[in-house]
Amino acid sequence: MANPSVVRRFNPWRGAIFAMLLALAILFLLPTVGVLLASVKTTREIALGSLWSFPSAFYLGNFIEVLANPAVHRYFLNTLLVTVPGTLASTALGVLAGYVFAKLPFRGSNMLFLVLVAGMFFPPQVILVPLFRLFNRMGLIDTLWPVFIVHTALGIPICTLLMRNFFATVPTALREAAILEGASEWQVLTRVVLPLSLPALAVLATLQFTWIWNDFLWPLIFTQSDDKRTIMIGIVNLKGQYSVAWGVQGALSLVASLPTLFVFLFFQRYFIKGMTMGAVKG
Amino acid sequence: MERQNTVWRIALLAPPLSVFAVFVIWPLFSSFIYSLTNWNGFGSDYDFVGLDNFAKIFTDKLFMSAAINTTIWMVAAIVVPTLFGLGLALLLDGKVPGGRAFKTVFYLPICLSAVIVGQIWIWIYQPDWGLLNTVLSNITGEKMRYAWLAKPDTALGSVILAWSWQQTGLSMVIYLAGLTAIPEDLLEVCEIEGAKLWQRIVFVVLPLLTPSTVVVIALSVINSLKGFDILYIMTGGGPFNSSDTLAMHMYNESFRKYLMGYGSAISVVLFLIALTIIGIYFRQLKKVDRIYG
Numbered sequence: 001m002a003n004p005s006v007v008r009r010f011n012p013w014r015g016a017i018f019a020m021l022l023a024l025a026i027l028f029l030l031p032t033v034g035v036l037l038a039s040v041k042t043t044r045e046i047a048l049g050s051l052w053s054f055p056s057a058f059y060l061g062n063f064i065e066v067l068a069n070p071a072v073h074r075y076f077l078n079t080l081l082v083t084v085p086g087t088l089a090s091t092a093l094g095v096l097a098g099y100v101f102a103k104l105p106f107r108g109s110n111m112l113f114l115v116l117v118a119g120m121f122f123p124p125q126v127i128l129v130p131l132f133r134l135f136n137r138m139g140l141i142d143t144l145w146p147v148f149i150v151h152t153a154l155g156i157p158i159c160t161l162l163m164r165n166f167f168a169t170v171p172t173a174l175r176e177a178a179i180l181e182g183a184s185e186w187q188v189l190t191r192v193v194l195p196l197s198l199p200a201l202a203v204l205a206t207l208q209f210t211w212i213w214n215d216f217l218w219p220l221i222f223t224q225s226d227d228k229r230t231i232m233i234g235i236v237n238l239k240g241q242y243s244v245a246w247g248v249q250g251a252l253s254l255v256a257s258l259p260t261l262f263v264f265l266f267f268q269r270y271f272i273k274g275m276t277m278g279a280v281k282g
Numbered sequence: 283m284e285r286q287n288t289v290w291r292i293a294l295l296a297p298p299l300s301v302f303a304v305f306v307i308w309p310l311f312s313s314f315i316y317s318l319t320n321w322n323g324f325g326s327d328y329d330f331v332g333l334d335n336f337a338k339i340f341t342d343k344l345f346m347s348a349a350i351n352t353t354i355w356m357v358a359a360i361v362v363p364t365l366f367g368l369g370l371a372l373l374l375d376g377k378v379p380g381g382r383a384f385k386t387v388f389y390l391p392i393c394l395s396a397v398i399v400g401q402i403w404i405w406i407y408q409p410d411w412g413l414l415n416t417v418l419s420n421i422t423g424e425k426m427r428y429a430w431l432a433k434p435d436t437a438l439g440s441v442i443l444a445w446s447w448q449q450t451g452l453s454m455v456i457y458l459a460g461l462t463a464i465p466e467d468l469l470e471v472c473e474i475e476g477a478k479l480w481q482r483i484v485f486v487v488l489p490l491l492t493p494s495t496v497v498v499i500a501l502s503v504i505n506s507l508k509g510f511d512i513l514y515i516m517t518g519g520g521p522f523n524s525s526d527t528l529a530m531h532m533y534n535e536s537f538r539k540y541l542m543g544y545g546s547a548i549s550v551v552l553f554l555i556a557l558t559i560i561g562i563y564f565r566q567l568k569k570v571d572r573i574y575g
Contacts (some may be wrong), residue, residue, distance in 0.1 A: 014378070016379060017373055017378060018379060018380075020373060021370075021373055021378060021384050024370070025383075025384055025387045025388070025435065028387055028388055029387055031403065031405075031406055031413075031414040031447065032390070032391075032402065033403045033406070034402070034405060034406070034413060038405070050411075050418060051405065051408075051411050051412075051413075052411070052413050061520075077300055077493060092402055093297055093298035093301060094298065094496070096294045096295065096297060097294070097295060097298040097299070099294060100291050100294045100295050104290060104291050104294075106287075106288075111405075114564075116299075116302065118560055119302065119306055120504060121500075121503075121507075121508045121556055121559070121560045121563075122310070122510060122553065123503050123508055123529060123549075123553070123556055124510075125510070125529050125532045125533065125548075125552055126310060126313055126550070126552060126553040126556075127305075127306060127309035127310055127550045128317055128532075128533075128536065128537055128545075128549065129312075129313060129323075129503075129542045129545055129546050130309035130310075130312035130313055130443070130546075131305065131306070131309050132323070132542075133312075133316075133321075133323075133542075134309070148431075149303060149305060152301060152305075153301050153302055153304075153305035153306050154305075154306065156298050156301065156302045156306075156437075156570060157302075160298065160342065164449065168456075172415075185286075185287075185290040185294075186401050189294075198533040209433050210393060214394075214395030214396065214397070214398075215395075215398055215512060216395070216397055216515075217511060221381065221537065232395055232396075234398060235397050235398070235401065236515065239401075240285055246405070249401065253401050254396045254403070256395070256397075256398065257393070257395070257398055260393050260394075260454075261390075261393055261394070264393045268386075278359070278516045279495050
């Protein structure tokens with residue numbers, strides 16, 4: 001495999017490149033490090049004007065306060081209740097549609113595929129008012145249902161796109177052989193194609209999980225009472241409660257980011273590979 | 283056989299297509315209908331007011347300033363992370379020591395939510411002890427107390443910087459993937475022929491990266507059109523609407539003033555802008571496909 005290295009080939013000064021990258025990386029990390037540092041300081045220490053310095057003592061009180069707060073438990077539970085089913089449902093629907101577009105194309109299927117994928121581009125504001133009215137009529141406003149449903153529906157384009165691209169790389173001969181052996185289309189999909197698709201599914205699960213977990217707009221619109229809010233809304237709400245306790249806010253931000261960071265680090269290898277597969281060959 | 287295939291197509295496509303139709307396509311069309319009404323968001327009745335809402339757009343000063351801000355926001359949100367990402371990818375391409383760690387550092391902000399990113403940058407811009415003012419005070423020797431997010435001149439730019447910090451990693455990853463597809467022999471030939479570093483980058487590497495650029499710009503456009511959360515968190519569109527965008531304006535009119543008819547009209551305009559951009563994008567994509575297939 002030719003693995004070219006544009007700058008390395010061109011450039012005799014590898015040391016300079018390294019120094020530059022190091023400086024940029026430090027600049028890039030500063031904001032996050034600031035939050036980390038704040039989260040292990042007392043409110044008093046921060047109020048004395050040293051948010052951005054090293055803590056004089058390693059203080060865990062902020063984390064204890066966050067983790068012991070029942071409201072935070074509620075936010076986490078609500079977020080899980082929409083994120084896990086939403087991820088599963090949108091991925092499953094994307095698998096179904098992606099399989100047809102990749103392995104059972106029909107006249108006009110490319111056009112249909114384009115229309116579906118175009119759904120990715122629309123600003124969510126466009127469907128906000130009608131959905132509000134629809135869910136209001138169904139009596140679902142201020143429940144978690146609308147958040148789950150909307151994430152499932154809006155996840156279909158990206159899931160279909162990535163699954164179709166992946167299924168296209170699975171040899172058609174495999175499907176034909178299985179069909180000749182008497183397998184039904186459903187068996188081909190679930191027993192032959194899906195087991196081969198674990199990397200693609202991992203990418204999708206990571207994408208959808210992160211996206212739903214981090215979302216702010218839909219729970220903001222569709223939920224109202226505090227015990228129905230998700231963690232990202234919760235952070236904003238709690239901010240008022242702890243308006244001067246920057247350490248608590250830092251700890252809360254950190255705790256709220258842990259699930260997505262964990263999922264990302266766990267699936268990182270698959271993730272970058274799959275992303276570029278979908279992006280560059282798409 | 284063919285008939286059986288048709289049965290499977292219908293069976294497999296029915297669930298995703300029906301969910302998509304009911305919760306995305308149908309609301310899309312309903313928005314057009316609501317944009318012709320004076321619905322307030324609660325009552326079951328409303329009147330059709332024709333194109334009044336669209337006429338109102340032209341006299342709405344806030345809409346005009348939001349449209350200008352949206353343009354600034356989109357251009358900056360496309361150009362800045364794309365250029366940063368390209369620069370980082372060029373630096374990281376090849377065997378830089380610690381390359382993996384660098385990539386992770388630059389990619390990490392993408393995993394954070396808009397709420398968290400907003401929160402982090404509010405701290406940086408905080409007037410009294412925020413990082414930016416602290417650093418500037420140390421450089422200039424004078425105590426800086428500038429309220430970056432509370433001043434109309436700097437609010438939008440400050441949010442754009444935070445946004446760029448988050449999005450750069452995404453374009454970097456896509457450019458890195460694009461770079462691995464450039465054959466090394468080609469670059470060697472250019473080097474032997476005496477092309478300078480910048481010549482090789484501008485005349486060989488950048489044109490060959492066109493497919494990646496198309497993807498990066500498409501993602502930036504999509505993400506920036508949706509860029510509502512971070513503005514909501516950091517400035518709420520203020521001060522004095524100086525960082526108000528169309529998405530923000532639409533939210534305010536619909537869910538703060540309960541003018542859902544007018545809000546729908548704004549969202550229809552937003553939709554038409556998106557549609558135009560998608561049209562241009564797909565045209566370019568076809569061209570790129572023809573050339574690079």
